[in-house]
Amino acid sequence: GENVEQHPSTLSVQEGDSAVIKCTYSDSASNYFPWYKQELGKRPQLIIDIRSNVGEKKDQRIAVTLNKTAKHFSLHITETQPEDSAVYFCAAGRPRLVFGAGTILRVKS
Amino acid sequence: DTAVSQTPKYLVTQMGNDKSIKCEQNLGHDTMYWYKQDSKKFLKIMFSYNNKELIINETVPNRFSPKSPDKAHLNLHINSLELGDSAVYFCASSQGDTYGYGYTFGSGTRLTVV
Numbered sequence: 358g359e360n361v362e363q364h365p366s367t368l369s370v371q372e373g374d375s376a377v378i379k380c381t382y383s384d385s386a387s388n389y390f391p392w393y394k395q396e397l398g399k400r401p402q403l404i405i406d407i408r409s410n411v412g413e414k415k416d417q418r419i420a421v422t423l424n425k426t427a428k429h430f431s432l433h434i435t436e437t438q439p440e441d442s443a444v445y446f447c448a449a450g451r452p453r454l455v456f457g458a459g460t461i462l463r464v465k466s
Numbered sequence: 467d468t469a470v471s472q473t474p475k476y477l478v479t480q481m482g483n484d485k486s487i488k489c490e491q492n493l494g495h496d497t498m499y500w501y502k503q504d505s506k507k508f509l510k511i512m513f514s515y516n517n518k519e520l521i522i523n524e525t526v527p528n529r530f531s532p533k534s535p536d537k538a539h540l541n542l543h544i545n546s547l548e549l550g551d552s553a554v555y556f557c558a559s560s561q562g563d564t565y566g567y568g569y570t571f572g573s574g575t576r577l578t579v580v
Binding site for chain 1: 506507508509511514522556567568569570571572573574
């Protein structure tokens, strides 16, 4: 079955800096790669996703890149703000999703 | 209108009790899921139903029994609760089971077993 590894487990950045979270997956048949943001005490919410026929997708300050050959995908957040502080989960699936273990992002002002 | 709603939001109960968590989605999605999130924030799939049929049943103690009366509802019943069952339980739904779609999560039920 699919196995998703996510790094780093915690990430602290200064406000305005960029943050990058990386995930690797094991099943080459996985074709859908979403990212979720979970604020403290709240539900995970989809922030961006990418399908296997696309290499990069951008939405304002967030972007996701996918390297199918290497089986890894990354979340990039530019110009980080304090409200970006949360736990971020990557997932991979075809279509059932397997989630990474999460990254706690702290943006220091 | 809440897309995926769970009740109750908080549940505190004693060991050995039986409890249920209810989930309803008004998105018209075909597939619903139960996830358990432990204290380390890991999201672990428990069950998945597609059009009322069980399609995923991960290694979960048989004290946990899901029920889907229709495709808009997926309930979770837990018998003989144990301390280790304390966690946040999330219900989620997605558009289908044949192509990748994002999940919409409910607000979660924080279960505390004392």
